[in-house]
Amino acid sequence: MATKAFFNSMVNWFIGRRIDQIKHFIKHPYETQREVLFSQLFIAEGTEYGQKYGFKSISSISDFQSRVPLVSYEDFEPYIEKSRQGIPDIIWPGQIKYFAKSSGTTNAKSKFIPITENSLEDCHYKAGKDLIALYVNNHPESELFQHKNLRLGGSSEMYQNFKTKFGDLSAILIENLPYWVEVINIPSKKVSLMGEWESKLKAIITEIKNQDVGSLTGVPSWMMVLLQRLLKETPVENIGNLWPNLEVFFHGGISFIPYRQQYQKLMGREINYYEIYNASEGFFAIQDRSGAEDMLLMLDYGIFYEFIPMELFGQDQARTLVLEEVEVGKNYAVVLTTNGGLWRYLIGDTVKFTSTNPYRIKISGRTKHYINAFGEELMIDNVEIALKKACESTHAQIIDYTGAPIYMKENETGAHEWIIEFYKKPFDMESFVSIFDEALKSLNSDYEAKRYNNITLKRPIVHQARPQLFYDWMNSRGKLGGQNKVPRLSNDREYIEPLLAMNQ
Structure with a gap:
């Protein structure tokens, strides 16, 4: 009993102390983020990347943004490859021993994300x-x-590469757990x-x-x-x-x-x-509140955040925003500077702020996982809410799904095509599609405009998937289990075509 009481008191002490620290960064978000950035710059000023971009003389956030480039994985890969060969002091001080292998959604077959001790x-x-x-x-x-x-x-499992190791992130975390x-x-x-x-x-x-x-x-x-x-x-x-x-x-x-x-x-x-x-x-x-549908952005993990409004994403010289500049309800692409040695790195996710006091977010999609073949700018969060409404109205339940455009042809308007695997099928499929379509219109004005009188977009086409279709498809791609995910949306037909072929 004494041991249990001591353990509980230690746990309660730790929880209370940490909750106080979380309250501190909630109260002082901008100071916390500025401290994170300049701490990273100081630590890495002697690295190859730090010397190239003059980390030592950066004196403001705007200076950092103008001097250090935004990078995708492909841009940053040469520095990661040097680090994977065991060469120290490339993007972070010392030798980086671990790299998380992730398929991601870049043009590279696999990404190798540096995992430092920090x-x-x-x-x-x-x-x-x-x-x-x-x-x-x-x-x-x-x-x-x-x-x-x-x-x-x-x-x-973990694999050796020169003097470094790589594997799934969870494998790295498990290997190093106390x-x-x-x-x-x-x-x-x-x-x-x-x-x-x-x-x-x-x-x-x-x-x-x-x-x-x-x-x-x-x-x-x-x-x-x-x-x-x-x-x-x-x-x-x-x-x-x-x-x-x-x-x-x-x-x-x-x-x-x-x-x-x-x-x-x-x-x-x-x-x-x-x-x-x-x-x-x-x-x-x-998620910091029971039953909430958003999450608290954690500001003291050694990560400095920047955000690109999605209406500007992909444009040359698009200005990134810091926390104090974001607005509730807008979609932003996320840019990270991390204690893993990533500098102004486009992770590929999009988020939407639900609150700025404190800063809470919802994941809204991926910069490459959307449908915008006709200017409709359809994001995952729109689709998830619309599918939820359709399921509730028709007593359906969904296991997996994906969607893609059907491109316009001569004298034919385009459409969105979906393949959905149901755990419980709708009592009426026509009603399901109609409710889904109407919900998308109510959630996305661009989609609604393109659907007006079927001028650009026809009614969605929805296919019912056979049992275990998505499981079999993921298996055929060698992507069962772990952090592998079914791509929900695509702006081309790369995913839906093999699924439709396997569904016959």
């Missing part, structure tokens, strides 16, 4: 602690520390790092089905696959009966909107759901 400790691991701190601060009655956390990470963290996580490190997805699923189920689980952490789509298979191998009706102490699912990677109803059914009772926003490049935001 980014591990001051960003990724710090965020993991903050997630718990914010959750327990909202739920002081929580018994999270008395039960296991089921994590479902990537399916990649022992005491491993004690509360399941499955074991060995199983977590298995490469082949189907074998890994079986091994995970064997390890977890008799455990006492209090929390889940992972991507909603892949966690659902695991939990559905787990139920097939146990005599219980739902996950809530299997794990009576389960209280929260920490999720990220994709929108939770299409999965919420299915999780409620899987659980058989109410649990808490907390969203996170992270990537190989860093950890950015955490």
Whole structure:
């Protein structure tokens, strides 16, 4: 009892201390971000990149923006390749030992994102602690520390390259976790790092089905696959009966909107759901309020943020905005300067601010995952809300989907074509499509204008996918499990054509 009391007092002390620090950056966002930037510039002024762009003499944020270029992965890749060869002091002091391999959405086949000791400790691991701190601060009655956390990470092992290692981000995080963290996580490190997805699923189920689980952490789509298979191998009706102490699912990677109803059914009772926003490049935001649909932008993780209004994205000399310049409700492309050695790096995500006091965001899409073949500027957040309305009205539930344009031909207007895999089919497909279409019109004035009298866009074309279509397609691409995601939108037909072919 004395040991437990001491542990609880230490946990409460840490949580209280960290909550105070979070309140500080909420109160002083601009000072916090300025301190982050100039700390990074000071640390890296002696690197090859720092000397090239004169980090030592940068005296203001505007000076930094005018002197250091915006870069995509392709622009920055030569510096990353030097670092991958073990050459020190290229983009960050010393030798960078780890690189997170990510397919991403760049033109490169694979991205290798640098992971420094600073980014591990001051960003990724710090965020993991903050997630718990914010959750327990909202739920002081929580018994999270008395039960296991089921994590479902990537399916990649670590590989050696010269003097450096690369692999899935989750593999790097797991390899470097302290022992005491491993004690509360399941499955074991060995199983977590298995490469082949189907074998890994079986091994995970064997390890977890008799455990006492209090929390889940992972991507909603892949966690659902695991939990559905787990139920097939146990005599219980739902996950809530299997794990009576389960209280929260920490999720990220994709929108939770299409999965919420299915999780409620899987659980058989109410649990808490907390969203996170992270990537190989860093950890950015955490849901800080129960039931909220936005996340608190974390400003003291060694990441300096800039934002490009999406109406200006892709234009030469487009000016980036800092926090004090952003507006609620607008879409912005995210630019990062990180303690992982990335400098004014376009991550490819778009966000929308829901509040500027404090700074809270929602992920609205990807700079390359949208449909704008006819000037409609359709983003993922529009689609998710419209699909939710269509599902609610027709009692449908969705597993996965993707959409793409049908281009105009002679004497023919264009359209959007969708392929949707339903967990529960709509009671009337025509009604589903009509409600979806009308909801998109109400959410997006550009889409509404293009749909007017079918002048530019016809009514959406929606195909029902056969069972497991998206799973089979991802398998055919070698992208099962982990952080792999089904592309929701595309401005071309790269994804939808093979899906339609496999759906026959």
